[in-house]
Amino acid sequence: MPADRAALGAFLRSRRDRLTPAQAGITAFPGPRRVPGLRKEELALLAGLSPDHYSRLEQGRQHTVTDEVVRALSRALQLDEIERAHLRDLAAPASHRRWAGPEAAQRPDPGMLRLMEALSHIPALLLGRRSQVLARNEMLRAVLGPGLEPGSSFARWLFLDPGARVRIANWADFAPAAVGALRYEVGRHPDDRRLAGLVEELRRSDPDVARWWDDQRVTFRTSMTKHLAHPAAGPLTFGVESVIGPHDPEQRLVVYTVEPDSPTARVLPLLASWAAGPQESVQVDGS
Numbered sequence: 001m002p003a004d005r006a007a008l009g010a011f012l013r014s015r016r017d018r019l020t021p022a023q024a025g026i027t028a029f030p031g032p033r034r035v036p037g038l039r040k041e042e043l044a045l046l047a048g049l050s051p052d053h054y055s056r057l058e059q060g061r062q063h064t065v066t067d068e069v070v071r072a073l074s075r076a077l078q079l080d081e082i083e084r085a086h087l088r089d090l091a092a093p094a095s096h097r098r099w100a101g102p103e104a105a106q107r108p109d110p111g112m113l114r115l116m117e118a119l120s121h122i123p124a125l126l127l128g129r130r131s132q133v134l135a136r137n138e139m140l141r142a143v144l145g146p147g148l149e150p151g152s153s154f155a156r157w158l159f160l161d162p163g164a165r166v167r168i169a170n171w172a173d174f175a176p177a178a179v180g181a182l183r184y185e186v187g188r189h190p191d192d193r194r195l196a197g198l199v200e201e202l203r204r205s206d207p208d209v210a211r212w213w214d215d216q217r218v219t220f221r222t223s224m225t226k227h228l229a230h231p232a233a234g235p236l237t238f239g240v241e242s243v244i245g246p247h248d249p250e251q252r253l254v255v256y257t258v259e260p261d262s263p264t265a266r267v268l269p270l271l272a273s274w275a276a277g278p279q280e281s282v283q284v285d286g287s
Helices: 004-015 039-048 049-056 067-076 079-093 110-118 138-144 154-160 162-167 171-188 193-205 207-214 265-272
Strands: 124-127 133-136 225-232 232-244 250-258
Touching: 004 079, 004 193, 039 049, 039 067, 039 154, 049 265, 067 079, 079 171, 110 133, 124 138, 124 171, 124 232, 138 207, 138 225, 138 250, 154 162, 154 171, 154 193, 162 225, 171 207, 171 225, 193 207
Parallel strands: none
Antiparallel strands: 124 133, 124 250, 225 232, 232 250
């Protein structure tokens, strides 16, 4: 079975398993049930497909998946916007993916760097493909500590650096979303061997990653609250927001925002004074 068709089938099964007949608004078909989710026949009915057609989709035997079928399955499975986009990526045939030649080193977008410079009073970092750190400011290092130098991998730091779990107080809430973002990126770039290698490395190294990967969750640049346990400044709370690059959608500026006059906002100037070196951004040279 082609890898892209296998991924499509696995995603469909996971979404079908999580949706009960009652949640789908239908009466369950008679007979014993092995799983609480929808049966294949029930989902086929909801999507307006024949049971055989849907079975071929899950089994990876349906090479062509039309946009109409993707929309019907998205409605039937009650997918959110990100899941719908992921399903469209998985349904795209391999023949539509064009080889673009050797990949050039990703350089930080100058406009995004200027924006990060303007935000030097709060933590910020610029991420590229495969969660590579393209640039970060000194406030980011002051808040998260060492280990996120330009050219490094944010995902590797998050899952393989023991300090990340200590520093991020709500790591167990934040980390699954990072795995979901990796899955979303894999759906968009299924032929990216370096990305696939990163995922396999993390799955082998961390049982949490393996478990979250298998649940088929997808996320995309989720805004969320991050609670940090700083060794000197104490508890810190940030709202993490992402800004997509206007010229390169594969780059995103991650900004740690704070509530005005909050305890975290009041301690940031002190953290800035502790930060080693001048308050300047550091970036990968792209060479």
